[in-house]
Amino acid sequence: MRRPRRLLAFAIAAAVLAITVPVAFAAQIITLSGATASFPLLEQLTAKYATLQHNKIRFSVSQGGASVGIADVGAGKVDIGDSSRGPQAGDPPNLYFYPIAKYFVCVVTNKSNPIANLTESQVQQIFEGKVRNWSQVSGSSLSTTIDVQSRTSVAGVLTTFQNTLLGGGKVASPPATAWASEGLEQQAVEKDPNAIGFLSDYFAVNNKLNAVAYNGTACSVANAVNETYPGWSFFYEVTKGPKSGTEGKFINWIQTSKPAKKIIETNWIPLTITKPVSG
C-alpha cells in the first residue's frame, strides 16, 4: 500500500519540476505570415538575425499571401505581416507599413514559347481574357489556346501586376488559373508550353522561364532601379501600431544594417539604391 503512494508523490514532484524549471531557458518567438513573394527573402533575413542574436530570438514564418498576412497582423494572430503590396482601403485599421526592399514583376512564358516583347494592350487583352489563342498574338509561333496563370486574390503580386502592368485592369479568372503561391505559378508556367503568367523577380528571372519585355523595356534589375520598367513595388513589413519592442528592432535591423542589405542585394533591390536624380 505504501509503495504506490510514494510513486505517486514522486510523479507529482517530477511533473511540478518539469513545468516550472526551464522557463528561464525560453527563447522569444516572433511570428510572421504573409506574402509568398517575399518569403524567400524573409527566410534568409530571419535566419541571419537569429544567429546574430545568438538564437535568443526564434522566428516562425508562414505564408498564405499578402492579404492573409495583413489580416493576421490586424487580428493580432502574428507579430509582423509580410506584404508585397501597399496599404489598401479595406485593410484593418491602425496598421503601419514599413518598406524593406524593392521588387518587380515580370510577365513570363514557357521556354518553348520565347516571346521577346509584349505591348501594354497585348498584355491587357491576354490577361483580361479578350484574346484566347496564341495565333492572335504577334511574336508567338503557337496556335494553341492561351493558358493564363495568375495568383489568388490574396496575393500582393497580383495587386502590383494589376495596378502597374494592366493599368488598373483586372485579371479575368476564370479563365485564368489562380495559384496560391509564387512557386506553384512558376511550376505551372514551366510545365505548360502554352502558359503565360506573371511572377516576382526571384521566381521569374532564371533560366527556366522566358521573361517578356514590356512595351520594349526589358524586365531587369537595372530597369526597375531607374524605374523605366513600370512593374515594380515594395515589400513591406506590417505591424499593428508603430513598430516597437523586439519586432521593431528586427524591422530597424532590416532597414538599416549592412548584413541585411547584403542579403537583399542577392535577388532584390535594397532601398538605399534609388533612382538617380537627374541633373
Next chain:
Amino acid sequence: MLDRIRRPWSDRRAELVLGAAACLLAIGIVTMIVFVVRGAWPTFSHDGFSWLGSHGSVDSRIGAMQNTSANPAASAYQIGIWPLIYGTLLSAGLAVALALAVALAASIFIVDFAPPAVRRTMTPVIRLLAAVPSVLYGLIGVLLLVPFTNHLVTQQQKASVAYVIQLSGGGVAVVVLLLAVMITPIMTALITDALESVPRPWREGAIALGLNPLRATLAVSVRAIRPAIVGAVGLATARAIGEAIVVSMASGGASFSPNPTDGVVFWFEPFETAASTIVRNADGLSAPVLHSTLYAIAALLLFSSFMLSLAAYLVKLPLRRYQVSN
C-alpha cells in the same frame, strides 16, 4: 484522500461517473453546433437564404472578403454558394452511384462466387483499401491522374470553353473516380457482412425452386439486406460529402459549375465543393467576413450530415420487417 479513491467503488458512484463520461460526447456535439452556428451568425443574419443561391463567381467574392476591415458593411457578406453546393452534390452523387454498383457486384462475388482462397485474400484487401489515407489518393490524383487527363483533353475541347474556363486536367472525372475508390471498400465491407448474415435456408429455398445461384442472391439476399444497403449508401455519401483533401488536390481549383450539356468536356471541367473551399481558404480566417462565410459553409456541412443520418434512419424504418442485422 487517495485511500478513498482506491477503495472499491459502489455501483451507484461508478454508474454516475461512467455515465457522465459517456455524456461528454453528447455535450461535445452540442458545443460543436453552438460554436459553428455562432461563428456563422454574421453571414446568416446579413444574407438570409439568398446565400444558398447563385450570385456570380464564388472565387471573386471570397477574394474580396479577404480584404475587408473590422467593421464591414452588410454588402460585404454577400455571396451565393450554389456552385459549391452543386459541386458537392455532383461529385458525391456520381461517386456513390459508381461505388454502389461496384460494391454490390464485388460483395456478390465475395459471398457467392469467389473460391475460398480468393475470399480469404479479399478481406485484408478491402480493409487495406479502406485504410489508405485520403491525402495519398489526392497525391495519386494530382501527380498522376491530372497530368494524364490533361493529356487526354484535346485542343479543340480546350478551345471550345476557352472563354469561360481553362481546362487543366483536374475536374469531375478524376475526383469522381478517386472518391469512388475511397468509398467502395466501406460499402463492400458493410454489404458483405449483411449478405453473410442472411439465413442460408432463405437462399437455398430459392435455389430449390429452380433459380440459379445468381438469381437467388439477387432475388432473396439483396432484397433482404436493403436496410444495410441504405445504411451503406448513407455512410458513403457522408464520407464523400465531407471529403475535402482529395477534392482540393484534384478538382482543378476553380469554383465553376460543370455543365452536363458540354458533352465530353463536362468530365474535364473544374469545380469546388463546400468542404474543399474551407480547406483552401483556411489561411484567411483572420478576415472577419471570410471567417463567418467559412463557418457558414461548415454549418451547412454539419446540417447536411445530420439530415443524411436522419434520412438513412427513416428509410430503414419500413424495411425493418426483414429483421436481418443492422
Next chain:
Amino acid sequence: MAQSESAQAPQLLPPRRSRGRRSSLFSWRARDQAVFALAWITGIGLCLVVAAIVLLFATKGFDYLRPDLLFSRPSAAVNQAQSGGFLDPIEGTVMLGILGLAIAAPLGVITAVWVVEYGRPRWLSRIVESAVEVIAGTPDVVLAIFGLALFELGIFAPLSFSSPGGAFGRSFLTSGIIVSAVAIPSVYTATRNGLIATPRQLREASYALGKTRIATIRRVVLPAVRRDIATGATLGLGRIIGDTAIVILLLGATLRTQTESGTPLLGLLRGTGSTLTSYIYNNSPSGEGNAPNKAYAAAAFLLLLILLLNWGVGRIGRIGGPPIHEERRLGA
C-alpha cells in the same frame, strides 16, 4: 454423363454427385452471365487496384525514399526539393497518434461500457449512441473548424499560446483533442460489439462470488474484451495518422516542430509542427511546395506505417487463441 456412369459402375463407390445441367453457368441467361462476369471483374479489379496503389508507392518510395530522409530535419521551405528530410513530420505524426489515442481510447471504452453494462435511463443511452454515430458521420473539416473556434477562446490559451486576439488556438494539444474524435467511433464500436458478445454466464459467475457490478466490469469483463479494444484502438490509430484536414487547420503548418516557450514536454505539446500528412499535402502541387519527390517519399513511408498497423490489427485478433466469446460455452 455423370449419371450414366454412376448407373453403370458397381455400387462400391458412392455415386458421383452431379451438379445437374440447370446450374451450369452456360445455361444461364445472357443477362445473368453478364452480371456474373461483372461480379468477377469487380472482385478481381478491386484486388488489382489495391495492388496498383501499393506498387505505385513502393516503386516511388524505392526511388525517392532514403534512410537519411527519415532522420534529418526539413530544410528551409524554398529548398525543399533539394535537401532536408522529414524527421519533424514523423515526430508530429507519432505525437498526434499518441495524444489522440490517449484521449480516444479511454473515452470510447468508458462510453461503450456505460451503454452496454448500465445504459439507464434508456433515452440517455440512445442519445449517447446517436452522438457516436453523429461524430462518425461528421466531416473532419467541420470538426477542425469547431476546434479552431473553441480553442481560440482566451481560456484555452494554456493549450496553445496566447496572442493579442485571444489564443492562437493551433498546437499539438488542440489538434490532438480534436483528432481523437475520429478514433472514438472505432474504439466504441469494437468495444461495444465485444461486450455484447461476452456470455452472460461470465458476469453471473462473478456476481455469484459477491463482486459488485463495477468490479466485475473492471476485473472480469474488460480483460475479456481486451482484444476487441486493441483492434478498435488500432483501427482508430490508423484513422488518426491518416487524417489531413484537422492537421492542416489546427496544427499551425510550420515545417519544423516549434516548441512554445516553457517546459520541454509541455512546450512541445503547446507548440506547432507538421505531420506526414500535412507535409505530403504541402509538398504536392496543392500546397506551397515544389517537391513532388519528397511528397512521394513521405507518402511511401506513411503507407508503410498504415500497412504495418493493418497487419497489426490482424495479428492482435489472433493472439492467445480465439476470443473468449468464441470459446466453448461455460459448463457445456
